Amino acid sequence: MLNTHLSAHERYDKLARLLRPWSLCWGQSVLHHWPSCRDALPEDWWQGLMSWSLADMHRLDDAIAGAQLIPDNLILPPGLQRFMEALQPLLAFPQFSDAERMSEKKNLHMTAKKQHEIGALLPFLKRQKEALGIERAVDIGGGVGHLARTLVTTLDIPMVTIDRDEALQKEGRSLLHKLKLKDIPLEFVAGTMEPGPQHELDPHFQGACLSLGLHTCGPLAWTHLKKSQASRAVLNFGCCYDRMDVERDCQQSAWARKHPVPLTSFALFLATRGRRRSLQELAMQEKVNTYRLALHLFLQEEGHADGFRAVGDASRATYDLGFTAYAADRFRFLGLDCSSHRAQAFISRPDVQRSMREFFVINVVRNVFARPLEVILLLDRVLWMEEQGHAVELLAFFDHSLSPRNLGLFAEIKNSSASQPS
Numbered sequence: 292m293l294n295t296h297l298s299a300h301e302r303y304d305k306l307a308r309l310l311r312p313w314s315l316c317w318g319q320s321v322l323h324h325w326p327s328c329r330d331a332l333p334e335d336w337w338q339g340l341m342s343w344s345l346a347d348m349h350r351l352d353d354a355i356a357g358a359q360l361i362p363d364n365l366i367l368p369p370g371l372q373r374f375m376e377a378l379q380p381l382l383a384f385p386q387f388s389d390a391e392r393m394s395e396k397k398n399l400h401m402t403a404k405k406q407h408e409i410g411a412l413l414p415f416l417k418r419q420k421e422a423l424g425i426e427r428a429v430d431i432g433g434g435v436g437h438l439a440r441t442l443v444t445t446l447d448i449p450m451v452t453i454d455r456d457e458a459l460q461k462e463g464r465s466l467l468h469k470l471k472l473k474d475i476p477l478e479f480v481a482g483t484m485e486p487g488p489q490h491e492l493d494p495h496f497q498g499a500c501l502s503l504g505l506h507t508c509g510p511l512a513w514t515h516l517k518k519s520q521a522s523r524a525v526l527n528f529g530c531c532y533d534r535m536d537v538e539r540d541c542q543q544s545a546w547a548r549k550h551p552v553p554l555t556s557f558a559l560f561l562a563t564r565g566r567r568r569s570l571q572e573l574a575m576q577e578k579v580n581t582y583r584l585a586l587h588l589f590l591q592e593e594g595h596a597d598g599f600r601a602v603g604d605a606s607r608a609t610y611d612l613g614f615t616a617y618a619a620d621r622f623r624f625l626g627l628d629c630s631s632h633r634a635q636a637f638i639s640r641p642d643v644q645r646s647m648r649e650f651f652v653i654n655v656v657r658n659v660f661a662r663p664l665e666v667i668l669l670l671d672r673v674l675w676m677e678e679q680g681h682a683v684e685l686l687a688f689f690d691h692s693l694s695p696r697n698l699g700l701f702a703e704i705k706n707s708s709a710s711q712p713s
Contacts, residue, residue: 314553384685440467524702563665565662
């Protein structure tokens with residue numbers, strides 16, 4: 292049901308076929324396995340970027356972070372252009388674009404991001420309440436209860452919000468008093484969602500219930516989906532994929548197990564990337580990337596490292612002083628008697644300069660795999676829910692620039708004891 296012409300199976304298979312050939316690039320650390328990550332990509336993907344200005348690299352980086360939009364007025368290397376064009380229809384999801392502007396009272400203490408998310412969800416949830424006969428709702432990881440409080444007062448349904456942080460819940464109760472809403476049907480329940488039966492929490496997910504998880508970190512998404520099998524409907528947003536375990540939390544649907552993608556912890560980390568960077572942030576990232584590679588290569592050449600060696604993190608101020616200061620700082624950290632001036636001479640070599648540039652370019656280009664990897668993870672959840680017999684949609688709710696984890700899995704639970712409106 293992802294759209295009228297492409298099923299979840301078809302979308303998964305097409306994305307998997309696009310991803311698998313480049314797994315040596317997205318499935319491992321670029322630094323740990325330099326230069327194999329570089330060599331995994333054909334030159335017509337990235338060689339044309341070697342002479343690009345930082346401003347043009349930023350336009351490409353920003354477009355990739357913005358859910359794979361191909362930048363205007365930039366001539367991409369032909370291989371990269373073809374790959375991004377092939378990805379675009381597979382990363383496009385139905386957009387639920389209605390949004391409700393909330394009053395200042397309802398926005399109290401909310402971040403702009405939270406205001407945007409709740410405003411985008413309200414019209415959709417109103418529609419589902421009427422269509423499915425929702426009588427109550429539960430929100431997991433609800434914190435101070437902004438979403439729950441808004442739904443109670445807007446949708447006129449009782450809410451339970453579950454969070455393990457009792458301090459946040461105390462703050463939420465105080466907000467109700469401040470807003471003169473202490474008598475609304477909103478219950479704060481302290482608890483940690485865990486796989487398997489939880490007699491104190493599971494009843495909240497049963498019956499004519501709408502089960503909500505607005506950004507469920509790592510494996511919590513699976514716990515939420517499985518807890519909601521006796522609800523009437525569930526809406527889940529995943530995030531923090533790098534907290535997942537590859538064996539336990541990935542490729543859980545029968546279809547994904549039959550058609551696997553070689554996921555790794557590095558791939559999960561890459562899938563989590565989504566925030567757009569400013570030009571200044573990218574410039575800093577270029578320093579961090581290229582200085583680290585240069586130090587890596589220098590330590591190897593000088594016999595101080597056999598393969599990858601951890602060197603810790605330098606301060607931003609150290610990077611601003613240049614590579615000589617950075618190298619000296621890291622030598623002190625590692626307890627090495629090395630000459631920072633010798634290291635500076637090392638990076639002046641044309642071959643090292645080229646490697647540094649290649650390293651920066653590849654780190655930008657490989658981000659093109661981030662959104663497809665995220666979508667593969669979400670499609671696995673969609674397929675698993677479909678295998679349980681439910682009607683499932685993956686919808687884009689939020690402005691990606693405000694909330695990068697903007698894809699929500701919505702399922703009407705068909706085999707629930709409360710699957711039909713009363």
